[in-house]
Amino acid sequence: MPDFLLQMAPALRWALLAVFALLLVASSTIALLGVRYPGKDWRELKARINTWWWIVLVFSLTLIGQLHIALAVFGLISFLAFKEYLTLSNTRQADHVVLFWAYLAIPLQYFWIGISWYGMFVLFIPVYMLLLLPMRMVLIGETKGFLQSASSLHWGLMICVFSLSHLAALLTLPGSPAEGAKLVFFLVALTQANDVAQYLWGKSIGRRKASPTVSPNKTLGGLLGGIFTTTLLAWLIAPYLTPLSPLYAACAGVLIGTMGFIGDIVISAVKRDLGVKDSGTLLPGHGGILDRLDSLTYTAPLFYHFIRYLYF
Amino acid sequence: MFNLRTLFVLLIARPVVRLWLGLTVRNADRLPHQGPAIVIANHNSHLDILTLYSLFDLKDIANVRPAAAADYFLRNRALAWFATQVIGIIPVQRGTAKKGSDPLAGCREVLQQGKVLILFPEGTRGEPEQLSEIKSGLWYLAQEFPNAPIVPVYMHGLGRAMGRGQWLPIPFFVDVAIGRVLPWRPERPLFKAEITEQFQYLRKKVVPTQE
Numbered sequence: 001m002p003d004f005l006l007q008m009a010p011a012l013r014w015a016l017l018a019v020f021a022l023l024l025v026a027s028s029t030i031a032l033l034g035v036r037y038p039g040k041d042w043r044e045l046k047a048r049i050n051t052w053w054w055i056v057l058v059f060s061l062t063l064i065g066q067l068h069i070a071l072a073v074f075g076l077i078s079f080l081a082f083k084e085y086l087t088l089s090n091t092r093q094a095d096h097v098v099l100f101w102a103y104l105a106i107p108l109q110y111f112w113i114g115i116s117w118y119g120m121f122v123l124f125i126p127v128y129m130l131l132l133l134p135m136r137m138v139l140i141g142e143t144k145g146f147l148q149s150a151s152s153l154h155w156g157l158m159i160c161v162f163s164l165s166h167l168a169a170l171l172t173l174p175g176s177p178a179e180g181a182k183l184v185f186f187l188v189a190l191t192q193a194n195d196v197a198q199y200l201w202g203k204s205i206g207r208r209k210a211s212p213t214v215s216p217n218k219t220l221g222g223l224l225g226g227i228f229t230t231t232l233l234a235w236l237i238a239p240y241l242t243p244l245s246p247l248y249a250a251c252a253g254v255l256i257g258t259m260g261f262i263g264d265i266v267i268s269a270v271k272r273d274l275g276v277k278d279s280g281t282l283l284p285g286h287g288g289i290l291d292r293l294d295s296l297t298y299t300a301p302l303f304y305h306f307i308r309y310l311y312f
Numbered sequence: 313m314f315n316l317r318t319l320f321v322l323l324i325a326r327p328v329v330r331l332w333l334g335l336t337v338r339n340a341d342r343l344p345h346q347g348p349a350i351v352i353a354n355h356n357s358h359l360d361i362l363t364l365y366s367l368f369d370l371k372d373i374a375n376v377r378p379a380a381a382a383d384y385f386l387r388n389r390a391l392a393w394f395a396t397q398v399i400g401i402i403p404v405q406r407g408t409a410k411k412g413s414d415p416l417a418g419c420r421e422v423l424q425q426g427k428v429l430i431l432f433p434e435g436t437r438g439e440p441e442q443l444s445e446i447k448s449g450l451w452y453l454a455q456e457f458p459n460a461p462i463v464p465v466y467m468h469g470l471g472r473a474m475g476r477g478q479w480l481p482i483p484f485f486v487d488v489a490i491g492r493v494l495p496w497r498p499e500r501p502l503f504k505a506e507i508t509e510q511f512q513y514l515r516k517k518v519v520p521t522q523e
Binding site: 079080083084086087091093096097099100103280281282 | 334336440469472475478480482483484485
């Protein structure tokens with residue numbers, strides 16, 4: 001076995017193996033269906049699953065216990081998400097240089113995590129970038145659209161960089177990246193499973209709309225079924241991947257289930273406001289990268305502080 | 313094959329456009345690989361040339377030449393060397409031509425050699441993400457080379473990434489749409505109107521539905 005696999009915690013190795021097995025099943029099912037029913041158009045579904053392979057492969061890079069690789073991957077994800085956000089939002093031509101400073105926050109934020117400077121990691125974007133960006137804008141002197149511009153720029157940084165960087169921070173929380181990787185996997189797997197579970201429950205028992213104006217397809221049945229499934233899953237796998245007690249594991253499941261839903265509809269509201277269906281075209285079959293990360297923008301910081309408060 | 317221009321595309325144009333910015337291309341197969349052909353594009357940024365270059369295969373770069381303003385790119389010796397040798401521009405005199413000089417001589421030569429000519433028919437970068445009026449040079453050139461197909465390319469997002477007067481490319485995702493071959497028309501205003509119309513049609517395809 002290659003070195004990096006040996007360094008992985010055995011539970012994580014099994015968990016990843018299960019995910020790859022799931023992908024294999026999905027891919028072969030689609031291939032079989034394509035042969036069985038050649039008349040139907042399977043391209044969208046195929047693209048979706050092929051993209052899942054890429055997502056899982058890239059995500060696996062963050063779990064092999066190499067902090068620097070993980071920081072680079074998460075930094076790149078933040079970069080792509082923030083770029084997608086800025087491309088969608090209405091930036092002012094006058095703020096050209098300000099956007100550069102905002103981008104600069106990305107490597108710095110991951111650097112603080114790399115040197116384990118917790119205080120700076122939690123302060124940097126919420127306080128220092130909050131103060132720095134308007135300062136730079138004032139020096140340029142354009143006042144028309146100032147408030148709108150300053151606030152939407154900072155909101156983007158908070159969601160795409162600050163929130164998501166908690167994934168990397170989770171990696172460093174228990175002391176060694178190999179241990180932290182289990183927490184990251186727990187959070188990401190549950191958040192994604194929650195998305196799928198809410199969708200499936202919604203299809204089968206969903207009737208009353210959970211959020212009619214923002215996301216008309218989301219139902220109360222889907223939401224509750226999803227939370228139930230996620231809580232059950234959390235309770236089942238937490239003993240292998242986390243220090244959480246059974247009660248706290250269930251709490252984490254409820255937290256991820258509810259807040260994953262909120263993250264999803266918050267990004268939906270942003271897209272609806274801007275008049276787009278998908279946040280981008282980066283992930284064929286899924287849409288943009290923010291379409292995939294929407295739930296995580298809420299669950300990552302919340303789960304991080306939940307487990308940090310209780311155990312670290 | 314690995315001349316300065318190809319290296320420039322490999323080491324600068326492609327990394328900037330594909331990694332720093334990020335590129336989505338619609339109908340990439342409509343791009344001509346062999347000349348003579350005229351690729352026309354809207355113009356908002358210095359990054360436009362880099363973006364158009366990165367649409368082509370590396371092996372085709374030697375056969376692709378962008379036309380660019382002589383008054384701008386040849387204004388001093390260092391820039392002139394960089395523009396003609398590294399970026400490989402074909403200098404074009406803008407404005408009313410002086411008697412006896414032919415502003416399109418360089419472009420004609422490129423097409424005679426059977427290469428792909430990149431032309432910005434608006435002639436200038438203009439306001440970010442706005443189309444300007446189409447200049448007449450293209451009409452004259454296309455008249456002389458009926459065998460050279462005119463392929464329109466619309467690029468969205470580059471004026472935001474680095475517009476006029478800006479020197480720092482800020483990352484934004486860029487959308488490019490390539491249209492079908494445009495016919496030449498004997499009536500010049502009609503020809504120009506059709507080009508503007510085609511750019512507007514391509515713009516609708518790439519610009520997210522706002523308002």
